[in-house]
Amino acid sequence: MRLIVFLPILTLCAAASAAAAPLGVERFVELAVKNDTSLLSAEQDIVISRQRLREARSLLLPQVSFSGSLSRLSLEYPMVTPPELGGRFLDGAYGDNTYALRAHVVQPVYTGGRNRNAARMARNAWSQSRLLLETERLAAARKAREAFCETLYRRELLAAASSYHLRASALGGRAGGWDALEAGAVSAWFAREKDRAGHVYAASLAAMSALIRNENGGLELAGELAAEPPSGTLQKALITATERRPELRGEIYRAQMDEIALNMAALRRYPNVYIGAVYDMVAYDADSFSNMERTGSWAASVAIHFPLSYDWWTQIIQRRAQQRQGSLKRVELEESLRGELRSAWNEAAFRLREAGAARAALEEAAADYERARRASPAETGRAAAALRTLYEKELALFESLYLQKLAAIRLAWAQGKGLPE
Structure with a gap:
């Protein structure tokens, strides 16, 4: 209970310390993954599936039961109590009270493999839930990296707008006449660009703070917006994606579960064999169990249940169709992931x-x-107008770097990479 109470406090302290120092991309991704709600929900799915696995395994163990009953009688003829009350035969000839204790053990000897298949299916479901957690972690890491990259991009745009605004203002201060008017207009335009860039940058910082549950603000980023060339070859990347993507590995478990479901449908025609033992103590005196005629009874039994189901064959056909659907889905998923990886690879190389x-x-x-400015230093108005051309070219560079970085992040995600190191 204390851990549950202190966990939000520890998270807030970690977020506060992250806000105090420059925040690198790996540290930010680590904090974002820890605070992702979808990831926390996937962790609870693992807890649920683990308990279901234990329940399925318990089907292989002996089923032990203890019961006791006290009956006050006023009978004109013998009767049998309902199963909820012990299912006992009562006869008023022995007295007005009946006290009974019962213990019984039932062990499934043969169930046609149904119980073992149920345990196998529960185990595959548990393994699949762990892969789902890994998928959620990769998705959270990708989301965090994209947010960090966008904020770096917005910071560069703000820095560029601020720099060019200062340069245009300096040119306007040295100009006169028409040149001063033109330089002033360019400076005002850069001022608006600076305000817009600052607003978008602040929104990006707020989005980052939300990902790590940082309510104090004051985030300072460490890092630069730089290109990240693809490593290796496309063929190697495709092999890596096939081996590491949790979705593909999860489909393997799904295929096994489809096969188990088909086996369980086929096993419905097989009998169930049980052995069991029952021990009863029945008395009509609560103090001493003095009536020994019906005390200490026991029985050992072997039971065989033959299921007769009219939908046995239809269930097999359904499971085969579902198995085929799963195979087609796996092929579709694999082709989709390969296509996404190729697209991300080509996009990263192009950008x-x-x-x-x-x-x-x-x-x-x-x-x-610079050559034109040195050749005609007096033409400050034209120099200020030319700053807009330089600014647009610098924006084009930042946009290319930003899109290339996004493609690199998507490429790493397509290969099952991107978690904090």
Whole structure:
């Protein structure tokens, strides 16, 4: 109970410490994964499936029962009590009171494999719930990385707008006449860009704070918006995705569960064999159980149940159809994941080339701007207008880097990677 009470406090303390120091991407992903509600719900699914596994295993154990009853009699003829009251034969000829104790043990000897298959299915369900937890963790990590990447992107846009606003304001301070008017208009435009960028950046920070349950604000990010080239080859990435994606591994357990369900449907025609023993103590004197004629009775039995079901064959046909549906779904999922990985790989490679071209174009435009400014230092109005061209090229570079980083995150997720190191 104390752990449950202190857990939110520890989480808030961790979030507060994260807000006090610059927050790196790995630390942010770690905090976001710990605070993801879907992940916490998936953890409870594991608890539920583990208990169901224990219940299924208990079917293989002897079923032991103890019962006792006290009956006050006023009978004109013998009677049998309902099962809820012990199912006992009562005869008023022995007295007005009947005291009884009973213990019985039943052990399933042969159930056609139904109990073992039920335990196998419960175990596969437990394994599948663990893979679902891993899937939720990967999804939470991807969401956190994308949020961190977007905030870095918004921070770069704000820094660029602030820098160009200062440069345009400086040009306006040295200009006069029409040049001053043009430079002032450009400076005002950059001021609006700065305000918009600041507003969006603050919203991104608020979204990050919500992911880690940080109510204090004051997040400071550590890191830069940089490209992340794909590592290895596409073929190797496809192999890695097939081995590591929890969805594909979960489909293996689903296939096993479909096979078990088909076996259980086929086993419905097999008999059940039980052995059991019952021991009864019945008396008509509560103090001493003095009437020994009916005290200490016991019985041992073997029972065979033959199930006769008219829907046995229809159930088999249904399970086979469901098994086929599962196979088709697994093929569809595998093709979907392969297609998503190829798309992310191509997107990351394209955006990497695009970012390189945008950087080269920005550097060339910046060099042309410096040469023109040194050649005509008095034309401050035209210089201020040219700043907008440089700004747009820098925005194009940041957008390419941002989209390339998103593609890299999606590529890592498609390979089953991306959890905090």
